[in-house]
Amino acid sequence: MKPVAFDYARPATVAAAVELLASANGSAKVIAGGQSLGPMLNLRLAQPGLLVDIRRIPGLNEVKSAPGGYLVGSCVTHAAIEDGEIPDFTRGFMRKVAAGIAYRAVRNRGTIGGSVCHADPAADWLTALTLLSAVAVIEGPGGRREMLMTEFVTGPFETRLEPGELLLGMRVPALSARSRWSYRKIQRKPGEFGEAIGAMLRDDDSGICRAVIGAASGPPRVIEDAGFLAGEWDRRRVHAALEEAGVADDAYRARLHGAALRRAAAELAA
Numbered sequence: 001m002k003p004v005a006f007d008y009a010r011p012a013t014v015a016a017a018v019e020l021l022a023s024a025n026g027s028a029k030v031i032a033g034g035q036s037l038g039p040m041l042n043l044r045l046a047q048p049g050l051l052v053d054i055r056r057i058p059g060l061n062e063v064k065s066a067p068g069g070y071l072v073g074s075c076v077t078h079a080a081i082e083d084g085e086i087p088d089f090t091r092g093f094m095r096k097v098a099a100g101i102a103y104r105a106v107r108n109r110g111t112i113g114g115s116v117c118h119a120d121p122a123a124d125w126l127t128a129l130t131l132l133s134a135v136a137v138i139e140g141p142g143g144r145r146e147m148l149m150t151e152f153v154t155g156p157f158e159t160r161l162e163p164g165e166l167l168l169g170m171r172v173p174a175l176s177a178r179s180r181w182s183y184r185k186i187q188r189k190p191g192e193f194g195e196a197i198g199a200m201l202r203d204d205d206s207g208i209c210r211a212v213i214g215a216a217s218g219p220p221r222v223i224e225d226a227g228f229l230a231g232e233w234d235r236r237r238v239h240a241a242l243e244e245a246g247v248a249d250d251a252y253r254a255r256l257h258g259a260a261l262r263r264a265a266a267e268l269a270a
């Protein structure tokens with residue numbers, strides 16, 4: 001199938017992009033890397049009247065220092081992160097995550113912002129940025145607003161972005177020198193979305209011991225007090241966490257997610 005006919009614009013500034021999006025009465029869509037939107041256009045799952053291409057807007061491809069960490073522009077590609085073209089303020093974590101997304105051709109074009117806005121529950125950045133307590137920075141006709149990843153993603157393929165709004169980037173806290181992380185993705189073969197993701201972050205300086213269950217039914221599930229995963233495997237508490245993530249009903253999925261979490265806990269302890 002082919003996409004429906006649409007207009008195409010390549011604004012030079014964020015303000016011009018917001019104006020175009022806002023004036024289209026909800027019929028415009030942002031295009032970044034096109035790795036998710038492209039197939040949706042071809043299948044006519046998306047039928048926009050206007051595509052607003054944001055890839056050449058200066059600043060959106062950059063990473064700038066921000067209070068407590070860095071602002072990663074929404075058009076930074078998975079490949080740029082994988083290749084270490086951005087400062088390593090997460091002690092190798094973002095680099096590892098980026099390298100495990102899809103395959104190189106997709107990583108060359110796919111962007112961190114596109115991934116977050118598409119909000120596929122299985123997307124790696126959803127889990128990774130939730131683990132890091134990243135903040136979405138949004139620009140729209142009403143000005144700028146910010147919200148935690150846990151608020152930004154509301155359901156499968158659903159976010160709090162309003163028509164006319166654009167994700168400028170993700171503000172990601174820098175990890176301290178004593179922090180440790182683990183990230184385990186269970187997938188049928190390399191290059192595919194994960195069927196289950198377990199991720200953990202421990203920072204003794206700030207007292208954080210957090211785990212995230214990703215690739216679940218909806219937004220990633222955060223376990224803030226995840227210290228119990230480090231000790232003897234507590235089936236009851238793990239099952240309760242899987243229930244909250246909405247993956248406990250199906251025995252196969254529950255086992256996969258339990259295994260991802262267990263591997264993440266073991267990797268963190270190693």
Ligand SMILES: Cc1cc2nc3c(=O)[nH]c(=O)nc-3n(C[C@H](O)[C@H](O)[C@H](O)COP(=O)(O)OP(=O)(O)OC[C@H]3O[C@@H](n4cnc5c(N)ncnc54)[C@H](O)[C@@H]3O)c2cc1C
Pocket residue numbers: 029030031032033034035036037038054074075100101102103106109110111112113114115117118122123124125161165166167168191192193194
């Ligand atoms: C074969 C294949 C395998 C894949 N495997 C994985 C995988 O293992 N893990 C994984 O995480 N992902 C995977 N992906 C998805 C990939 O990471 C995409 O790059 C990503 O989901 C979308 O990024 P994009 O820049 O291409 O966004 P686009 O396709 O351009 O846009 C996606 C959506 O986000 C919106 N959007 C984009 N940017 C903005 C913005 N700044 N502000 C507001 N809205 C915006 C668009 O309007 C659209 O609705 C895979 C994709 C393919 C094709």
